[in-house]
Amino acid sequence: MALTREDVLQLAALSRLSLSEEELKKMESTLDPILEYVGRLSKIDTKDVPETEAAPVPSGELRLDVPTPVEESFRRAVLKNFPDHQADLLRVPGVFENPKG
Amino acid sequence: MKDPLNKTIVQAAAGLHAGDFTSVDLTKAYLQQIRGLDISLHAYLDVLENAAIDLAHESDERRAAGKSKGPLDGVPIAIKDNILIAGHRATAGSRILETYQATYDATVISKLREAGAVFIGKTNMDEFAMGSSTERSAYGPTKNPHDVECVPGGSSGGSAAAVAGDMCVAALGSDTGGSIRQPAAFCGIVGFKPSYGRVSRYGLMAMASSLDQIGPMTKTVEDAAILFKAIMGTDPHDQTTADGGPVSTALPTKLDGLKIGVPSQAWRGEGMTPGVRAQTENGLAVLKALGATLVEIDLPYADEALAVYYVLMPCEVSANLARFDGMRYGRRETAATLIETYEKSRGMNLGEEVRRRVMLGAYALSKGYYDAYYRQARKVQTLIRRGYRDAFSKVDLIVTPTAPSVAFRFGEKMSDPLAMYLEDVFTVGANVAGIPAISVPCGMDDGMPVGFQILGPSMGDAAVLDAAHAFEKAMT
Numbered sequence: 001m002a003l004t005r006e007d008v009l010q011l012a013a014l015s016r017l018s019l020s021e022e023e024l025k026k027m028e029s030t031l032d033p034i035l036e037y038v039g040r041l042s043k044i045d046t047k048d049v050p051e052t053e054a055a056p057v058p059s060g061e062l063r064l065d066v067p068t069p070v071e072e073s074f075r076r077a078v079l080k081n082f083p084d085h086q087a088d089l090l091r092v093p094g095v096f097e098n099p100k101g
Numbered sequence: 102m103k104d105p106l107n108k109t110i111v112q113a114a115a116g117l118h119a120g121d122f123t124s125v126d127l128t129k130a131y132l133q134q135i136r137g138l139d140i141s142l143h144a145y146l147d148v149l150e151n152a153a154i155d156l157a158h159e160s161d162e163r164r165a166a167g168k169s170k171g172p173l174d175g176v177p178i179a180i181k182d183n184i185l186i187a188g189h190r191a192t193a194g195s196r197i198l199e200t201y202q203a204t205y206d207a208t209v210i211s212k213l214r215e216a217g218a219v220f221i222g223k224t225n226m227d228e229f230a231m232g233s234s235t236e237r238s239a240y241g242p243t244k245n246p247h248d249v250e251c252v253p254g255g256s257s258g259g260s261a262a263a264v265a266g267d268m269c270v271a272a273l274g275s276d277t278g279g280s281i282r283q284p285a286a287f288c289g290i291v292g293f294k295p296s297y298g299r300v301s302r303y304g305l306m307a308m309a310s311s312l313d314q315i316g317p318m319t320k321t322v323e324d325a326a327i328l329f330k331a332i333m334g335t336d337p338h339d340q341t342t343a344d345g346g347p348v349s350t351a352l353p354t355k356l357d358g359l360k361i362g363v364p365s366q367a368w369r370g371e372g373m374t375p376g377v378r379a380q381t382e383n384g385l386a387v388l389k390a391l392g393a394t395l396v397e398i399d400l401p402y403a404d405e406a407l408a409v410y411y412v413l414m415p416c417e418v419s420a421n422l423a424r425f426d427g428m429r430y431g432r433r434e435t436a437a438t439l440i441e442t443y444e445k446s447r448g449m450n451l452g453e454e455v456r457r458r459v460m461l462g463a464y465a466l467s468k469g470y471y472d473a474y475y476r477q478a479r480k481v482q483t484l485i486r487r488g489y490r491d492a493f494s495k496v497d498l499i500v501t502p503t504a505p506s507v508a509f510r511f512g513e514k515m516s517d518p519l520a521m522y523l524e525d526v527f528t529v530g531a532n533v534a535g536i537p538a539i540s541v542p543c544g545m546d547d548g549m550p551v552g553f554q555i556l557g558p559s560m561g562d563a564a565v566l567d568a569a570h571a572f573e574k575a576m577t
Contacts, residue, residue, distance in 0.1 A: 011460040014467065015419065016426065016440070018448035019456070030457060033519050035464070038408045041477050044484070051479035052486060063337040077188070077204040083433035092428055093439040 002032055105130040106267060110324040113270050114172040117164065124157035124164070124175030127270075128219050131177045135222065135268045142244045144253075144262040146182050147190055148222040153177065156219040163217065172327050174217030179269035181260050182223040183230055184315065185304040186210050189220075193306045194228040194238040194256075197431045197450035207304020208339065209273060209315050209332040216331045221269050224259030228452045229422065230280055230308045232256050233524035236515055237454045245288060247549055251508040254284030254524075260318045261288040271319040271328055275305055277312045278410050279504075279528025282540035285318055286503035286552020289542050291569070292318045293325045296560050297535035298343035300329075301336035309417035310341070312410075312532040322541060322570040326350045329562065345560030352570040357392035359568065362496035364400040367527055373505045376546030381502040384543040384553040387575045388500065393568075398492050398499070402484040406530040409485065411522060412465050412478035413533075419462025422455065457518060482533055489534045493558040498568055501527045503540040503552030527554060537562045539569045543576065 003011075008027050012019050019027065084091040103121040105113070116122055122130075132150055139145050160175035169175075180186060183193040185203035187210075192198045206214065213220070227237035235243040235258030243258045245251040246266035253262040257274030261284035264272050274281040276294035285292025293316045300315045307313060317328035326348075335342040363385065373381070389395055427433035427446030434445040451459070465474035492499060504524060514521040531538035536559050543553035553572065557565040 007464075008460075011463050014463040015456070015459045016423075016443040016447050017451070017456055017459065018441070018444035023453070023456070026453065027457065027460060030518050031461065031464075034411060034457075034461060034522070037519055037522075038411050038474070038478075041405060041408050041412065041481050042473060044402070044405065044477075044481055046477060046480035046484070049480045049483050051476060052482040062340065074204055077202060081201055081204070081430035083427055083429075083431065090429060093436075093442050095439055 003028060003035070102126055106134060108270055109320045110172055110176055110271050110327050111321070113176045114174075117175050118169075124160040124219060125154060127175065128153050128157040128177050128221065131221055131269060138266050138268055141249060142246060142262050142266050142268070143241055144224055144243050144259045144266060144268055145179070145222040146192060146194070146225050146240055146259070149189060149220055152189070153219050153221045160217050160219065170215070170217040173213065173331055175219060176270050177219045177221040178213065179222050179224050179260055179263040179272040180210070180220055181257050181272070181274050182226055183275060183306040184209060184273060186220055186223070189223065191223065191306070192240070193230070194226040194240065195451065195455070196239040197425050197427070197446070199432060201430050205304065208301035208336045210304065212332050212334070222263070224257070224263050224272060226259055227256035228455050229306065230256040230275055230277055231418070231454050231458055233279070233283055233521050234514065235259060236511065237452055239452055242511060245508050247289060248508070251510055251549065252287065254287035254504070254508060256280040256284075257292075257318060258284045261285055261290060261292070264288070264290045264318050264320060271317060271324050273315055273328070273332070274318045275313060275315050276532065277308050278414065278532050279525040281316045281318060282528050282538060282552065282554060283504045283524060285540040286550065287508040289550030290318060290320060291322050291325050291539065291541055291573070292316065293329060293539045293566070294531060294537065295329060295333065295562050296345060296537045298341055299333045299345055299537070299560070299562060301334070301339040301342050303336055303338035307421040309414040310421065311417060312414060314532075322539070322566060322573045323352055325539070326352065326566045329566070345562070348563045350563045350566045350570070353567055354571050354574050355392050356388065356568060356571050359393040359498065360496045361388055361393045361395050362398035362492055362499040363395050364398050364403060364492070364499060364501065366400050366403040367501040372526065373502050374507070374546070377502050377504070377506060377551055380544040380546055380551040381553055384572070385500070387572060391571050391575055396496055398496060400492055400499070401488045402481060403488060403530055405481050406485055406533045407522065407526050409478045409481050409533050410525065410529040411461075412474050413482065415458040415462035416466050416475050417462070418458045419466065422451070422459055425451065454518070485530065486534050489530070489536060489558070497557070497564060499556045501554045501556070503527060503554040507546050507549035507551060531556055535559055537565045539565050541569045541573050541576075
């Protein structure tokens with residue numbers, strides 16, 4: 001089952017990745033052998049086998065989601081990591097508009 | 102002052118206690134060692150020189166006041182770069198986090214801080230822990246201290262090389278499919294992946310959350326036990342931590358009465374090089390000589406663990422790495438629209454292997470393929486877990502080689518991802534089953550170290566460390 005160019009483009013779009021022509025070619029040639037390898041799982045009879053249960057989390061032990069005050073140094077550190085900012089606010093490209101056009 | 106280099110945790114603690122050297126002496130000696138060796142080995146992404154000397158001073162002051170905190174107090178430890186230390190850069194080997202400064206301490210760091218450890222540097226790794234050679238680091242590969250033409254293994258290759266090259270006393274790594282054990286094997290050190298849930302993952306950059314585990318990389322098994330006990334325990338910040346009961350290691354030198362399973366799936370056939378076979382079969386003989394009984398066992402579906410891993414892991418990767426979008430932190434590339442900003446920031450700053458796994462995950466999780474890949478892999482995971490559970494009802498421990506070969510040369514597996522993935526064939530089982538596993542040195546093949554792997558039942562961490570200790574003592 002070979003992935004087509006459209007499949008790879010669709011996966012790149014789902015993954016929010018812009019890829020060059022060369023990178024697309026590399027993905028096409030490397031994804032197929034991996035999918036072929038993991039495809040061996042389809043031959044295993046798993047009738048009546050449950051999916052692995054996730055680790056049980058006792059509800060009494062869930063951490064409460066309470067806002068806690070942070071030190072100024074922590075707040076500064078978070079702000080410093082912003083790729084773009086206006087004063088203390090994070091600046092992001094517009095969601096509903098095309099800011100450049 | 103006595104020579105502070107070439108120290109295990111136990112020896113460093115004894116030297117500090119006896120006053121042979123101070124923590125500042127010890128830390129400065131290791132910083133000097135890094136300056137001399139790391140130009141050629143590149144084990145470190147960042148050396149925390151000033152912060153380390155500050156921590157060492159604090160430790161010396163505590164000691165002088167009679168308030169020393171135990172075996173890790175004042176001891177220089179290296180930390181894999183996907184583990185957060187507040188105020189220091191954490192790149193996880195990725196370009197997208199080139200300028201990212203951690204804003205808080207990972208739980209393992211808080212615990213080590215509490216124990217008085219000195220954080221000497223952040224170690225190199227395959228980008229976001231995806232790789233088996235550190236060749237996938239955006240900042241260039243780490244070299245193997247035993248032969249600089251060879252990889253140190255990965256993804257915790259920087260930590261492994263830092264320990265093997267004596268550029269720290271011990272280190273932390275992380276292991277999702279073998280990333281502590283395989284580099285430990287390649288560099289001739291001890292690497293321990295604890296049971297899933299033993300060590301908090303809070304502050305570890307998530308790769309595959311259901312498989313990731315932080316663990317010690319050390320010069321001896323005894324050191325691994327000390328470091329593991331310092332970082333383990335439940336944590337309100339990580340709901341997957343579990344109280345597996347206390348870990349009391351006896352560190353014996355005999356293994357009388359122990360039943361050890363030798364799975365035919367791992368040992369039969371052509372799954373390893375002749376050199377690895379010769380050394381690890383000698384390892385089996387050593388276990389026998391220590392008084393253990395070896396039993397050939399069948400581990401049904403163990404051969405499928407790698408395929409299960411390469412479905413489940415990319416699925417979790419594609420979800421976990423969605424956060425690296427250039428919005429709140431990390432590199433943001435400029436583009437006309439929001440979606441193009443995402444695509445460009447990720448496309449330009451995530452490396453090839455990361456992109457491949459994100460796309461694989463997107464594929465296996467997409468409509469029409471979810472049942473065939475993700476759901477089926479989870480079912481086979483159940484079969485694998487049952488296989489281990491049944492095996493551990495008959496034997497105490499299971500042994501295999503750690504890796505199919507010794508360290509390979511740079512570039513050898515870079516063009517063939519599947520060949521690189523096969524590096525994990527003996528190690529992924531422990532992650533898929535959630536059980537503890539350790540790699541201990543087991544002789545040399547043509548000048549390069551071989552690793553021997555010991556696996557135990559879930560929460561049987563102490564039994565694994567105990568057997569590894571006896572094995573290590575018998576080998577030296």
